[in-house]
Amino acid sequence: MSRPIPEKLVEDTARELMARAAIDIPADYRDGVRKARECERNRIARFVLAEMERNWDIATADRRPMCADTGLPRYYVRAGNEAVIEGGFVALERALRKATADATASIPLRPNRVHPLTRRDHDNNVGVHAPEVTYAFEPRADWIDITAVHKGGLFGTDYRMLFPTDGVAGIRRFFVDTLVEFGKRGLACQPAIVGLGLGGSKDTCVRLGKEAACLRVVGSRNPEPAVAALEEELTALGNYVGIGAMGFAGTSLVVATHIEVAYTHTGGLPVGMHSFCLSSRRATARIHSDGRVEFRADPMWFTDYYRREGIE
Amino acid sequence: MRPDPGTVKPAERLDDVRMDEVELTTPVGSADIGRLKLGDVVYISGVLYTAREGVYRKVVEQGVDFPASVRALTNVNFHCSPAATGRPDGTYAVEAVTATASFRFGKSMSRWFERSGAKVVVGKAGLTELAYREWFVPHGAVYLTTVGYGMGAAYGRCITRVLDVHWLEALGIAQALWVLEVERLGPFLVEGDREGRSLFALANREINLRLEEVYRGLPPYAMGRFGETTSRTDEIV
Structure with a gap:
C-alpha cells in the first residue's frame, strides 16, 4: 500500500503550477515561434513576434503574468492506479x-470566471464547474501528475459534424x-498550436482537440x-493560407498541428479544433507517494495507456 | 525627422506602411491625432482608463454619468481588464494588462464618445472601416491596437501607479473602471486613422487575393449550416 499524498502538498503544488503556467512560456513553443519569426516575410508580423518574445522575457524576469487575460484556469490530473490521496479525491478537488x-x-490572475446569465463574480476564478478538472489514469504507478492550463476562451475554436463522404478533404x-475565420485581425492570437480532435462523439472530439493543443509539446508526433x-500536412497548409x-x-x-483520434459513429466524422495562443500556458508536476515533487515541461498526457485500442 | 503628414500618401499596401515611432502624451490633442498614420508604432505617457462592456452598460445604457474627474484627466480608453489585486494597505497592484476584442462594443461607441469625451481607443483587433466611418470619424476619434496579442507583462511594467478605480464593487475587478498612470505604455499600432482607414482592412485585402488558390481542392461540406457566410472574403466581426 502506497503512502497517502497529503492534501496540503497537492494544494501547494497546484498553486505553484498556476503561477508557473501564467508566467513562464514553455520552451518548446517559444522555439517554434522563433522559427516562425525567422521564416516570416512580413515586416509587421516579424515586429509583432519579436515584441512577444520580449514580453516573455519580461514576464519571467518580473514574475508577472505574460498575458493579463489569464484565460480559464483548469487542471488535468492523471492518477496512478496505486496512488492514494489523503482524504481521497474530494480532498484533491478541494485543494x-x-x-x-x-x-x-x-499572482494575480484576472478573475475571469462569472455566472453565464447573472454574470455573478466571486473575483477568485472559482464557481460552478470552475476550475474544470479532467481525470485520467495510469496502471502500475503510485504518483499523481497535475497539469495547470490557462487557455483563452473566446476565439480560435470550432466544432463541426463532418461525414465519411467529407473525408480528409473535409x-x-x-x-x-477556422484558421481564416479567426486568423484575420489575429483574433486567435496566432501563431498557435492547433489541436484537432477527430471522431468520438461531439463532446469527445472537442475535449480531445483541446488536450491535443494544450497538453502535447511542439515537436511531438502522433504515434499512428x-x-x-496529416499533422504535418495541415501545418504546411495552415502556413500556406497567407495569414x-x-x-x-x-x-x-x-506553430504545430496536433491530432488525436477517438473511435466514432460509423456514419460520422465529428471534428473539434482549438488554437493554443501566443500565451500557450501550461505547467506540470508529478507528486510521488514519498512526497517528492518534480516539475517538468512536458505534460506527457497522451500515454500509450490513454490511447489504448484494445480491452487492456 | 518625421515627415510632414501632408506629404505622405496613406499606405495602400502593407509594404508601404512606414511604422514610424510616435510618442503621445495624454490628454491627446487633436493635432497629434490627425498626424497618426496607419501602422505607426505608438507609445503613450500620462493617464488612461479601462472600460469595457460593464462600464458601457452603466454609462451608455443606464445613463450613469461618466466620472468627471476621469474626463478631466484623459481622453484615452483602453478596452481591457487588468490582472489586479488589492494590497493589505488598501491600494491596488496591477501586474499585467491585455486588451480584449473591440468589435463587440461597436454599437456603443458613438454614444460613448459623446458621454466620455474619449478620442483614442486602445484595444484588440480593431473594428471594420464601416464602423470607423459611422462611429469614430464623426467624433474625431482614432483606434490603436495592442500588439501580439497578449503583451500583458511588457505593458504591465509601464503602469507606474493605480490612480483610482470606479465601480469596483458593482462590476468586479475585470469590469471596473481602472484609472492608470503610465509611462511609455506600448507599443501600439495605429489601426484606425481619423479618416476611418484601417490597417487590418489593408491586410485583409491582401489575404483575400490568395484565398481562391488556398481553397482549390477543398470541396463544399456534405451538410451546410444555417447562418453561415459562403463568401471567403467576409469577416466574422
Whole structure:
C-alpha cells in the first residue's frame, strides 16, 4: 500500500503550477515561434513576434503574468492506479479549488470566471464547474501528475459534424475555414498550436482537440503514421493560407498541428479544433507517494495507456 | 525627422506602411491625432482608463454619468481588464494588462464618445472601416491596437501607479473602471486613422487575393449550416 499524498502538498503544488503556467512560456513553443519569426516575410508580423518574445522575457524576469487575460484556469490530473490521496479525491478537488482562489489573488490572475446569465463574480476564478478538472489514469504507478492550463476562451475554436463522404478533404476544409475565420485581425492570437480532435462523439472530439493543443509539446508526433502525416500536412497548409501574426499577410499562423483520434459513429466524422495562443500556458508536476515533487515541461498526457485500442 | 503628414500618401499596401515611432502624451490633442498614420508604432505617457462592456452598460445604457474627474484627466480608453489585486494597505497592484476584442462594443461607441469625451481607443483587433466611418470619424476619434496579442507583462511594467478605480464593487475587478498612470505604455499600432482607414482592412485585402488558390481542392461540406457566410472574403466581426 502506497503512502497517502497529503492534501496540503497537492494544494501547494497546484498553486505553484498556476503561477508557473501564467508566467513562464514553455520552451518548446517559444522555439517554434522563433522559427516562425525567422521564416516570416512580413515586416509587421516579424515586429509583432519579436515584441512577444520580449514580453516573455519580461514576464519571467518580473514574475508577472505574460498575458493579463489569464484565460480559464483548469487542471488535468492523471492518477496512478496505486496512488492514494489523503482524504481521497474530494480532498484533491478541494485543494485544487483552494489553490485557484489563492493564486488568483497572489499572482494575480484576472478573475475571469462569472455566472453565464447573472454574470455573478466571486473575483477568485472559482464557481460552478470552475476550475474544470479532467481525470485520467495510469496502471502500475503510485504518483499523481497535475497539469495547470490557462487557455483563452473566446476565439480560435470550432466544432463541426463532418461525414465519411467529407473525408480528409473535409477535414482540410474545416481546418482552413477556422484558421481564416479567426486568423484575420489575429483574433486567435496566432501563431498557435492547433489541436484537432477527430471522431468520438461531439463532446469527445472537442475535449480531445483541446488536450491535443494544450497538453502535447511542439515537436511531438502522433504515434499512428497516418495521423502524424496529416499533422504535418495541415501545418504546411495552415502556413500556406497567407495569414501571419496579428492577421498581417504572412506565413506565421501555425506553430504545430496536433491530432488525436477517438473511435466514432460509423456514419460520422465529428471534428473539434482549438488554437493554443501566443500565451500557450501550461505547467506540470508529478507528486510521488514519498512526497517528492518534480516539475517538468512536458505534460506527457497522451500515454500509450490513454490511447489504448484494445480491452487492456 | 518625421515627415510632414501632408506629404505622405496613406499606405495602400502593407509594404508601404512606414511604422514610424510616435510618442503621445495624454490628454491627446487633436493635432497629434490627425498626424497618426496607419501602422505607426505608438507609445503613450500620462493617464488612461479601462472600460469595457460593464462600464458601457452603466454609462451608455443606464445613463450613469461618466466620472468627471476621469474626463478631466484623459481622453484615452483602453478596452481591457487588468490582472489586479488589492494590497493589505488598501491600494491596488496591477501586474499585467491585455486588451480584449473591440468589435463587440461597436454599437456603443458613438454614444460613448459623446458621454466620455474619449478620442483614442486602445484595444484588440480593431473594428471594420464601416464602423470607423459611422462611429469614430464623426467624433474625431482614432483606434490603436495592442500588439501580439497578449503583451500583458511588457505593458504591465509601464503602469507606474493605480490612480483610482470606479465601480469596483458593482462590476468586479475585470469590469471596473481602472484609472492608470503610465509611462511609455506600448507599443501600439495605429489601426484606425481619423479618416476611418484601417490597417487590418489593408491586410485583409491582401489575404483575400490568395484565398481562391488556398481553397482549390477543398470541396463544399456534405451538410451546410444555417447562418453561415459562403463568401471567403467576409469577416466574422
